[in-house]
Amino acid sequence: MADIAAIAARLDEAALGARAIAQITGQEGELPLAEAYEIQRAAIDRRLARGATLVGVKMGFTSEAKMIQMGLKDQIWGRLTSDMVVVNGAAIERARFIHPRVEPEVAVRLKAPLAGEVTRAEALAAVDAVAAALEIIDSRYENFRFALGDVVADNASSSAFVTGPWLAPDTDVSDVAMTMRVDGELVETGTSAAILGDPIRSLIAAARLAGAAGLVLQPGWTIMLGGATAAAAIGDARSVSLDAGHLGRVGFTIEGGAA
Numbered sequence: 001m002a003d004i005a006a007i008a009a010r011l012d013e014a015a016l017g018a019r020a021i022a023q024i025t026g027q028e029g030e031l032p033l034a035e036a037y038e039i040q041r042a043a044i045d046r047r048l049a050r051g052a053t054l055v056g057v058k059m060g061f062t063s064e065a066k067m068i069q070m071g072l073k074d075q076i077w078g079r080l081t082s083d084m085v086v087v088n089g090a091a092i093e094r095a096r097f098i099h100p101r102v103e104p105e106v107a108v109r110l111k112a113p114l115a116g117e118v119t120r121a122e123a124l125a126a127v128d129a130v131a132a133a134l135e136i137i138d139s140r141y142e143n144f145r146f147a148l149g150d151v152v153a154d155n156a157s158s159s160a161f162v163t164g165p166w167l168a169p170d171t172d173v174s175d176v177a178m179t180m181r182v183d184g185e186l187v188e189t190g191t192s193a194a195i196l197g198d199p200i201r202s203l204i205a206a207a208r209l210a211g212a213a214g215l216v217l218q219p220g221w222t223i224m225l226g227g228a229t230a231a232a233a234i235g236d237a238r239s240v241s242l243d244a245g246h247l248g249r250v251g252f253t254i255e256g257g258a259a
């Protein structure tokens with residue numbers, strides 16, 4: 001059995017110092033999914049002890065191609081904390097990250113608790129607002145390489161997120177064209193339909209998976225529903241923007257260099 005506390009501390013310190021570490025599985029051997037989620041929780045608990053708060057969850061591996069690549073039949077998820085929030089249009093420090101990438105997403109904000117097996121109607125009834133969003137992912141592992149247990153333990157690579165204008169909950173998010181630019185250069189185009197065929201299916205999965213871990217999705221939380229395209233490397237870029245049609249625009253700028 002893995003040393004949950006020790007591995008959680010290793011990952012937390014890697015994130016704090018923006019320093020890559022070796023894969024857990026490369027050092028410890030196979031890491032069962034249940035233990036990986038325990039490591040994730042313990043690492044986030046260290047962050048909460050420093051004063052951050054839980055503000056939502058993020059979904060990962062929400063495309064069929066990615067699930068097949070990873071040998072999965074289900075999505076993975078991670079926790080979002082208040083120190084990961086980036087205001088739309090604001091600047092972030094490049095030194096916070098190791099080798100960051102960015103992907104376009106759809107986010108929802110909840111107005112009611114959601115947990116366990118829920119219907120589509122129940123999921124929609126819990127939504128307070130929807131938005132286009134960008135997630136900055138930043139694996140704490142060397143060369144952005146990991147096995148399934150590694151990435152789950154590492155909070156599904158989540159590092160920061162920014163949401164665009166919040167819109168009415170009945171705004172259609174099922175097939176929204178998305179165009180992402182880095183330093184003004186087109187890097188990815190896609191549609192929100194790539195998120196499990198319909199982003200609301202990802203919300204239903206979030207309630208189920210978090211609920212299985214004893215976590216109830218709370219009113220006011222943001223749920224990041226997964227990437228609509230592949231992630232693009234940020235590198236030394238200075239700006240990232242997303243045009244999501246009727247969902248509006250969202251973006252951020254980057255200051256400074258790598259740590």
